Amino acid sequence: MDHQPKFFENLSGTGKAIGVLTSGGDAQGMNAAVRAVVRMGIYVKAKVYFVYEGYQGMVDGGDNIVEVSWESVSSILQVGGTVIGSARCKSFRTREGRLQAAYNLVQRGITNLCVIGGDGSLTGANLFREEWSGLLEELAQKGKIDQEAVKKYAYLNIVGMVGSIDNDFCGTDMTIGTDSALHRIIEVVDAIMTTAQSHQRTFVLEVMGRHCGYLALVSALACGADWVFIPEYPPEEGWEDSMCVKLSENRARKKRLNIIIVAEGAIDCHNKPITSEKVKDLVVQRLGFDTRVTILGHVQRGGTPSAFDRILASRMGVEAVLALLEGTPDTPACVVSLSGNQAVRLPLMECVQMTQEVQKAMDEGRFVEAVRLRGRSFENNLNTYKLLSHKKPDAELPKTNFNVAVLNVGAPAAGMNAAVRAAVRVGITEGHKMFAVIDGFEGFSRGKIKEISWGDVGGWTGQGGSILGTKRTLPAKYLEKIADQMRTNNINALMVIGGFEAYLGLLELSAAREKYDEFCVPMVMVPATVSNNVPGSDFSIGADTALNTITDAYESCLQLHEARSRFEEFCVPICVLPATISNNVPGTDFSIGADTALNAIVETCDRIKQSASGTKRRVFIIETMGGYCGYLANMGALAAGADAAYIFEEQFDIRELQANVEHLTEKMKTSIQRGLVLRNENCNENYTTDFIYQLYSEEGKGVFDCRKNVLGHMQQGGAPSPFDRNFGTKISAKAMQWISKKLKETYRKGKVFANTDDSVCLLGMRRRNLVFQPVAELKNETDFVHRIPMEQWWLKLRPLMKILAKYKTSYDVSDSGQLEHVAMHSPKEAETGAI
Numbered sequence: 001m002d003h004q005p006k007f008f009e010n011l012s013g014t015g016k017a018i019g020v021l022t023s024g025g026d027a028q029g030m031n032a033a034v035r036a037v038v039r040m041g042i043y044v045k046a047k048v049y050f051v052y053e054g055y056q057g058m059v060d061g062g063d064n065i066v067e068v069s070w071e072s073v074s075s076i077l078q079v080g081g082t083v084i085g086s087a088r089c090k091s092f093r094t095r096e097g098r099l100q101a102a103y104n105l106v107q108r109g110i111t112n113l114c115v116i117g118g119d120g121s122l123t124g125a126n127l128f129r130e131e132w133s134g135l136l137e138e139l140a141q142k143g144k145i146d147q148e149a150v151k152k153y154a155y156l157n158i159v160g161m162v163g164s165i166d167n168d169f170c171g172t173d174m175t176i177g178t179d180s181a182l183h184r185i186i187e188v189v190d191a192i193m194t195t196a197q198s199h200q201r202t203f204v205l206e207v208m209g210r211h212c213g214y215l216a217l218v219s220a221l222a223c224g225a226d227w228v229f230i231p232e233y234p235p236e237e238g239w240e241d242s243m244c245v246k247l248s249e250n251r252a253r254k255k256r257l258n259i260i261i262v263a264e265g266a267i268d269c270h271n272k273p274i275t276s277e278k279v280k281d282l283v284v285q286r287l288g289f290d291t292r293v294t295i296l297g298h299v300q301r302g303g304t305p306s307a308f309d310r311i312l313a314s315r316m317g318v319e320a321v322l323a324l325l326e327g328t329p330d331t332p333a334c335v336v337s338l339s340g341n342q343a344v345r346l347p348l349m350e351c352v353q354m355t356q357e358v359q360k361a362m363d364e365g366r367f368v369e370a371v372r373l374r375g376r377s378f379e380n381n382l383n384t385y386k387l388l389s390h391k392k393p394d395a396e397l398p399k400t401n402f403n404v405a406v407l408n409v410g411a412p413a414a415g416m417n418a419a420v421r422a423a424v425r426v427g428i429t430e431g432h433k434m435f436a437v438i439d440g441f442e443g444f445s446r447g448k449i450k451e452i453s454w455g456d457v458g459g460w461t462g463q464g465g466s467i468l469g470t471k472r473t474l475p476a477k478y479l480e481k482i483a484d485q486m487r488t489n490n491i492n493a494l495m496v497i498g499g500f501e502a503y504l505g506l507l508e509l510s511a512a513r514e515k516y517d518e519f520c521v522p523m524v525m526v527p528a529t530v531s532n533n534v535p536g537s538d539f540s541i542g543a544d545t546a547l548n549t550i551t552d553a554y555e556s557c558l559q560l561h562e563a564r565s566r567f568e569e570f571c572v573p574i575c576v577l578p579a580t581i582s583n584n585v586p587g588t589d590f591s592i593g594a595d596t597a598l599n600a601i602v603e604t605c606d607r608i609k610q611s612a613s614g615t616k617r618r619v620f621i622i623e624t625m626g627g628y629c630g631y632l633a634n635m636g637a638l639a640a641g642a643d644a645a646y647i648f649e650e651q652f653d654i655r656e657l658q659a660n661v662e663h664l665t666e667k668m669k670t671s672i673q674r675g676l677v678l679r680n681e682n683c684n685e686n687y688t689t690d691f692i693y694q695l696y697s698e699e700g701k702g703v704f705d706c707r708k709n710v711l712g713h714m715q716q717g718g719a720p721s722p723f724d725r726n727f728g729t730k731i732s733a734k735a736m737q738w739i740s741k742k743l744k745e746t747y748r749k750g751k752v753f754a755n756t757d758d759s760v761c762l763l764g765m766r767r768r769n770l771v772f773q774p775v776a777e778l779k780n781e782t783d784f785v786h787r788i789p790m791e792q793w794w795l796k797l798r799p800l801m802k803i804l805a806k807y808k809t810s811y812d813v814s815d816s817g818q819l820e821h822v823a824m825h826s827p828k829e830a831e832t833g834a835i
């Protein structure tokens, strides 16, 4: 492997001209992509041109193709749709039209095109590239351009970005716009739920997606719908009966509302459309339920782009420019896309062909294959939905006699409840008895634990906060009592959903069991030692000190048989799911709740920025949460288009502050007269939010004025975002399946005995995969004093924020660059890695 970091400063766009256009259906986030392409293009000293109105503008030329400046794309990041216009263009489908388009580009010296659109638009782009030299020859023959131009502009580089709410494009896990569309759908579902509750109604909700069921499927997962119809998974023959039975059963359980989601392209197994009207008529005729149809339509394409879409589009836009700069006559047209959390480049035509294969498979009734072709993420969503929505009759469930407890630890985070729901339901499906612990480890020690059933967690996906109750208390103080409870309730496995405390908690538990079982050293007086030895006990630092103290105590104490056997209770499989808004848990790129918090921050920043639209020259200083972890500040800044983000991970000094103020002063001279600065709450002890506010106020006197906002607990509250609901649901389902496997592996002679490191794991998403990592191994990757992972992936995106805010910086692009191939994944891969 090549370990030489590659920096993009060496790439220059001098002399190059890049055209950017949006085509086909619009989608939220397209503007963010356009902004990133323009700014990155200008940053590398290329000329950048808007091509207005998609291919139509390219064919028409004239004012439709104009060179743009840095300021041309200011204040569009938060705007939905596409400001440069999109269109469907008939003439581009003809060679005549493309000839004209080629002429218009050559005239301006544009040989690099960045196309943001769906598979149609990208197919057109590819054709254009293939024909390019022929088109130039023809133009030369007709005397419209000279031979020199034919030579000079011999090659056309094409890079595509997929902008479409449908998420129907193979090769990328998410298309730009999908997440925002999910936001719109979930907002509507949440609103409908309250009215449906009041009237005992059934709602049939039709969502967009053309021939792709992604939006419908993920919405169904995110709101716990009763039934979902998607094209890739047509219901079995006789579905009318099964659906009605299910609906009436749910009503009999006093459930006051039913939600049925229908994808616009839904079909039955004979390829006949299933429409929302048809479903409604069925419910009314057979069951006589009060039933309403809501067709969401273009609402789904509207509104502001979500934080995720803005970040995705910004990342992809920058990557697209890099791909154009690195393009050679031999590289095929490519799309920049997302695999897990990784930006990748794929040959455009491979993706398009795979996408068309899906349609072919569906047309021919090969539905299992269609699902596989959609990709592992789609398949995983479908499997999770199937797992959670249908409870098998008790008689059909396996019986394992294992008891599994679920608890929340740390501060509440949106999506925790979805995770609990999934854990409980998957656990029950696997045949375990599920227990809920109230109020974290503290509640556990007090015996606040009870069995929880399938129905108890109904409707939990959309609820914010933690329904079980969560506490920051670590278990070390209560080891003995917790062990008691584990024994009394015969708990065979633990699932802990929470933030850094959850992780620390597990380290403590696993330390306890290691010492007692393997090394046979006792735990005399541990609780007392902990509390006496933690001076001042700042939570974060105290936790680590306590941990070391325990370890010291173990090593110096005598063997105590009694204690050891007491702590055998902890020799069970234990899994922690990262759930915290701060996203500071080691071993995972994302934690449950961070996306919701990020959206809250970004929405607020939008509002704050807008509040100044009449007032000129104002800079806002905004303080975000996160402890020492700068994730929220940094990513919030990227998504909100901020000028600076102060974080602990990248220390700054007075010179940097001064440079930032000067930068803003310069900016105020342009047409952009608003500034936004984010500051993480713990980024620096002395450069407090007040200090920065005062510094900016003083230095900006006469040029701009300042306002400050501390966002506070609004970041922890609110309804969970679609991503957090689904991420919580999916990783929790996966964790529970892992627990089942470990239970089987470690069950011997009538009891569960798991004492190895790999039975206490954290399930996290790393780059492209979900991985189980022993918490003990993660110790080496953790900065316990500041409660952050030593390496954080998003720091790599920090230069990106600076570039887009017009700072000169250095950007390590070693990760990108290789062209990969679209591969159909194996079913096994879908099981292990997908998210």
Ligand code: ADP
Binding pocket: 023, 024, 025, 055, 087, 088, 089, 090, 091, 092, 093, 094, 117, 118, 119, 120, 121, 122, 123, 124, 125, 127, 164
């Ligand atoms: P989407 O990009 O969202 O799939 P369309 O399929 O409508 O949307 O394509 C948008 C535009 O791309 C079309 O109006 C047309 O101008 C161009 N286009 C699509 N397919 C082709 C093709 N096979 N050849 C040339 N141009 C095409």
Ligand code: ADP
Binding pocket: 223, 224, 225, 226, 246, 250, 253, 255, 388, 389, 390, 391, 421, 454, 455, 457, 458, 459, 460, 461
């Ligand atoms: P959520 O809204 O979280 O999905 P629901 O109450 O809608 O919760 O349950 C989803 C599905 O689970 C229902 O459609 C039903 O089939 C099944 N289900 C829920 N509770 C029970 C139960 N107590 N017994 C049998 N099936 C149940």
